[in-house]
Amino acid sequence: MGDGDSSTFGEQFSRLAGIMFIWSTIQQLIPQSVRLFLDKLWSKLFGFYYPYVHITFHEYTKGIYNDAYTSIATYLGSTHSGMQSTYLTGDKSEDSKSLILNLDEGQEIIDEFNGVHFLWRACKEKVEDNSSSRRGIMSGIPQEKNSYVLVFHKKYRDMVTKTYLDHVIQGGKEIELNNRQRKLYTNRSSEDWFWFGGKWNYINFHHPATFDTLAMDPLKKQEIISDLDAFKKGKAYYTKIGKAWKRGYLLHGPPGTGKSTMIAAIANYMEYDIYDLELTSVINNSELKQLLIDTRSKSIIVIEDIDCSIDLTGKRKKKEASKSEEEEMESGQEDKIDKDSKSKLTLSGVLNFIDGIWSACGQERIIIFTTNHVDKLDPALIRRGRMDMHIEMSYCKFEAFKILAKNYLDIDSHPLYGDIRQLLEGNDVRPCDVAENLMPKTNPGDGEQCLRNLIQAINAAKEETRVRGKRGTLAKRLKETFLSKSTFKKSATKV
Numbered sequence: 001m002g003d004g005d006s007s008t009f010g011e012q013f014s015r016l017a018g019i020m021f022i023w024s025t026i027q028q029l030i031p032q033s034v035r036l037f038l039d040k041l042w043s044k045l046f047g048f049y050y051p052y053v054h055i056t057f058h059e060y061t062k063g064i065y066n067d068a069y070t071s072i073a074t075y076l077g078s079t080h081s082g083m084q085s086t087y088l089t090g091d092k093s094e095d096s097k098s099l100i101l102n103l104d105e106g107q108e109i110i111d112e113f114n115g116v117h118f119l120w121r122a123c124k125e126k127v128e129d130n131s132s133s134r135r136g137i138m139s140g141i142p143q144e145k146n147s148y149v150l151v152f153h154k155k156y157r158d159m160v161t162k163t164y165l166d167h168v169i170q171g172g173k174e175i176e177l178n179n180r181q182r183k184l185y186t187n188r189s190s191e192d193w194f195w196f197g198g199k200w201n202y203i204n205f206h207h208p209a210t211f212d213t214l215a216m217d218p219l220k221k222q223e224i225i226s227d228l229d230a231f232k233k234g235k236a237y238y239t240k241i242g243k244a245w246k247r248g249y250l251l252h253g254p255p256g257t258g259k260s261t262m263i264a265a266i267a268n269y270m271e272y273d274i275y276d277l278e279l280t281s282v283i284n285n286s287e288l289k290q291l292l293i294d295t296r297s298k299s300i301i302v303i304e305d306i307d308c309s310i311d312l313t314g315k316r317k318k319k320e321a322s323k324s325e326e327e328e329m330e331s332g333q334e335d336k337i338d339k340d341s342k343s344k345l346t347l348s349g350v351l352n353f354i355d356g357i358w359s360a361c362g363q364e365r366i367i368i369f370t371t372n373h374v375d376k377l378d379p380a381l382i383r384r385g386r387m388d389m390h391i392e393m394s395y396c397k398f399e400a401f402k403i404l405a406k407n408y409l410d411i412d413s414h415p416l417y418g419d420i421r422q423l424l425e426g427n428d429v430r431p432c433d434v435a436e437n438l439m440p441k442t443n444p445g446d447g448e449q450c451l452r453n454l455i456q457a458i459n460a461a462k463e464e465t466r467v468r469g470k471r472g473t474l475a476k477r478l479k480e481t482f483l484s485k486s487t488f489k490k491s492a493t494k495v
């Protein structure tokens with residue numbers, strides 16, 4: 001069957017489809033016992049001469065939903081193959097961004113793979129379900145059994161089992177994934193897990209940030225994009241080196257420099273969901289582990305402001321704790337301490353969350369920490385291997401400004417750019433302040449006015465810093481004078 005000769009193939013199939021149609025109509029009309037007998041007879045009579053193989057993919061197998069059925073349905077409904085068919089059905093679930101087309105009952109399509117043609121047929125069978133589980137008004141109501149039947153020449157049996165079916169199912173999964181509505185999750189407090197039936201609460205994720213709109217040094221930006229690309233294609237590599245397929249990024253820098261915006265841009269670029277993990281609502285290490293297990297692959301787990309989330313300052317605190325532990329031990333309270341350490345969220349719990357044995361339970365995952373004070377974090381938490389890339393989001397320099405000006409005002413250059421470059425290079429201006437000033441306040445078309453506003457704002461801030469600096473110096477000098485006077489007084493009294 002096939003080999004690219006579609007006219008012979010078409011004729012063969014129309015004949016075959018005719019026979020199949022008559023056969024399936026007969027099947028609908030006769031009782032099941034007779035049908036089974038006829039089935040056997042059919043395969044005995046024609047099995048020897050009949051060159052085609054039929055594989056049926058049921059929607060449910062032994063009462064369990066068959067995932068392969070959905071992938072096949074999605075693949076066949078995708079534009080490249082499903083559109084050949086005249087009768088289609090359209091479905092849109094809560095989880096998908098757009099309509100998914102499926103073959104309607106009895107419809108057939110021919111799919112081509114490596115020059116070979118394959119026939120697919122959508123089947124629906126009505127069965128009366130009188131099982132004990134369906135009593136009352138549901139009993140006796142006909143149920144539908146959906147399936148897809150694949151028909152191909154037996155000489156392609158190897159190709160089908162080794163490559164074609166994989167191609168169909170993976171293809172379907174990919175389309176499902178690209179079509180899925182991405183989510184922004186946040187963790188519920190454990191008291192609500194039972195009542196709300198889940199550990200994570202979510203909304204649909206819509207954030208317009210992209211790498212194009214993110215203002216930062218273009219070289220640094222390209223480095224991050226290349227790293228993400230390598231990670232996305234890295235499944236085989238991670239398997240080869242025996243590492244879980246995940247990557248950690250630490251975003252650090254002053255407030256308003258674009259750390260949260262960067263997370264949204266990464267999520268949009270990778271087409272991942274986001275899990276925004278609020279550590280302050282996690283009571284202990286065991287809860288943290290359970291939250292991790294309940295996340296899906298192709299996602300970003302974010303802990304914002306990790307320095308403020310819990311006390312992760314490490315060794316120094318530990319020492320203090322162990323000192324008080326010793327004191328308590330002496331007072332015979334070992335049991336209490338043991339119980340306390342188990343019921344708390346600790347640094348080691350977070351380290352385990354990032355790269356302990358449980359962290360490998362999902363695939364293709366990125367963990368991002370953000371902080372305004374990188375120096376406050378325990379080195380163990382951010383060491384290479386845990387946080388693979390440390391990205392500094394810093395003040396707005398001229399290259400980053402050009403991106404913001406393009407975003408906000410849609411201009412590439414202006415005579416005022418020279419002044420702005422000088423001001424930005426000589427001062428620490430946050431991107432959020434630049435963005436705020438570039439936003440037209442009155443007349444949306446007046447880009448020049450926005451640039452002037454920006455220059456004015458930077459100059460005003462510069463002046464304020466200068467005055468504050470002077471005041472600071474003055475205050476310092478006053479303090480020094482006061483101190484020297486009091487020292488003098490003290491020494492005078494002593495004398």
Ligand SMILES: Nc1ncnc2c1ncn2[C@@H]1O[C@H](COP(=O)(O)OP(=O)(O)OP(=O)(O)O)[C@@H](O)[C@H]1O
Pocket residue numbers: 213214215216253254255256257258259260261262372393431432433435
């Ligand atoms: N690098 C940037 N590129 C584009 N827009 C930016 C950038 N930095 C800041 N902005 C703008 O400023 C606003 C604040 O930025 P964002 O919330 O990403 O900062 P942040 O670094 O996460 O701050 P914080 O440390 O306070 O959480 C954003 O809504 C965005 O409009």
Ligand SMILES: [Mg+2]
Pocket residue numbers: 259260261304370
């Ligand atoms: Mg932020």
